[in-house]
Amino acid sequence: MSEVLKPGHQYQAEPGDAATAYGKVKGEGVDTSHGAILYLEDITVSFDGFRALNKLNLDISVGELRCIIGPNGAGKTTMMDVITGKTRPTSGSAWFGQTIDLTRMTEYDIAHAGIGRKFQRPTVFEQHSVFENLELAMKMNKRVRQTLFSRLSSEQKGKIDEILKLIRLSGQEHRPAGLLSHGQKQWLEIGMLLMQEPQLLLLDEPVAGMSDAETERTAELLNELRGKHSIMVVEHDMAFVTEIAQQGRVTVLHEGSVLAQGTMQQVQSDERVIEVYLGR
Ligand SMILES: Nc1ncnc2c1ncn2[C@@H]1O[C@H](COP(=O)(O)OP(=O)(O)OP(=O)(O)O)[C@@H](O)[C@H]1O
Numbered sequence: 001m002s003e004v005l006k007p008g009h010q011y012q013a014e015p016g017d018a019a020t021a022y023g024k025v026k027g028e029g030v031d032t033s034h035g036a037i038l039y040l041e042d043i044t045v046s047f048d049g050f051r052a053l054n055k056l057n058l059d060i061s062v063g064e065l066r067c068i069i070g071p072n073g074a075g076k077t078t079m080m081d082v083i084t085g086k087t088r089p090t091s092g093s094a095w096f097g098q099t100i101d102l103t104r105m106t107e108y109d110i111a112h113a114g115i116g117r118k119f120q121r122p123t124v125f126e127q128h129s130v131f132e133n134l135e136l137a138m139k140m141n142k143r144v145r146q147t148l149f150s151r152l153s154s155e156q157k158g159k160i161d162e163i164l165k166l167i168r169l170s171g172q173e174h175r176p177a178g179l180l181s182h183g184q185k186q187w188l189e190i191g192m193l194l195m196q197e198p199q200l201l202l203l204d205e206p207v208a209g210m211s212d213a214e215t216e217r218t219a220e221l222l223n224e225l226r227g228k229h230s231i232m233v234v235e236h237d238m239a240f241v242t243e244i245a246q247q248g249r250v251t252v253l254h255e256g257s258v259l260a261q262g263t264m265q266q267v268q269s270d271e272r273v274i275e276v277y278l279g280r
């Protein structure tokens with residue numbers, strides 16, 4: 001993975017230079033000219049003196065699929081809360097690309113700037129069909145100017161078909177979402193997030209409560225998204241993490257900071273990681 005440079009105001013891209021062009025291709029409003037989609041620096045979150053995050057440093061490259069592991073209470077969900085504006089850091093900075101300061105934005109603005117988040121429990125519109133759920137998600141996409149009552153173009157229908165296939169729900173599009181299995185609802189929600197074309201997708205324990213077969217298919221799904229989206233996945237299921245991490249970076253959080261980072265093989269053989277997490 002390439003080295004990521006520190007964001008802020010010190011960098012001025014010249015019009016027409018390679019970095020600017022790269023930023024235009026990948027960015028869509030987010031300046032990723034230095035290769036980073038997310039950059040957390042020295043983030044601390046204190047709850048009544050207890051540090052849920054403690055000078056956390058972490059960056060994600062454009063197109064990277066990053067797995068985050070670590071024991072209960074390590075701060076994984078709190079980190080996602082900071083990225084999405086749900087929790088304000090006590091100190092530290094959080095950048096989306098080079099120029100967007102997440103610590104100054106509302107949850108709403110962060111979502112519309114292109115950070116999609118999936119919570120652990122599926123939240124789909126149960127009364128509506130699978131297709132309607134995807135359609136509604138598409139129409140909530142700020143980048144696509146569209147009213148709720150306008151008809152879908154063939155291009156938009158094509159996009160929904162593509163997502164249906166990806167989330168393994170082709171042929172089920174007319175079923176009410178409430179009748180889907182737990183795993184299928186999780187896939188539908190991932191599909192709904194993808195309809196909004198996020199620049200960064202955050203998934204908190206996506207396979208919790210899934211059957212082994214569903215977990216396996218979720219790993220396939222994420223492997224299909226690899227490189228097309230920047231994704232952060234928090235999981236405790238190590239077989240699943242091994243499947244999706246492949247040769248990419250895995251970050252181990254412990255007591256609010258990064259304990260170790262490297263390939264799955266590297267972190268699995270790290271004595272400190274075995275001690276606090278994997279060995280238990
Ligand atoms: N709003 C809050 N007020 C006080 N303490 C909190 C709050 N939110 C989280 N914490 C504490 O911060 C620590 C980190 O919690 P967090 O939920 O981020 O852990 P996690 O790594 O996601 O754990 P898990 O694997 O169990 O989901 C925990 O000790 C938790 O009790």
Ligand SMILES: [Mg+2]
Pocket residue numbers: 076077078204
């Ligand atoms: Mg959590």
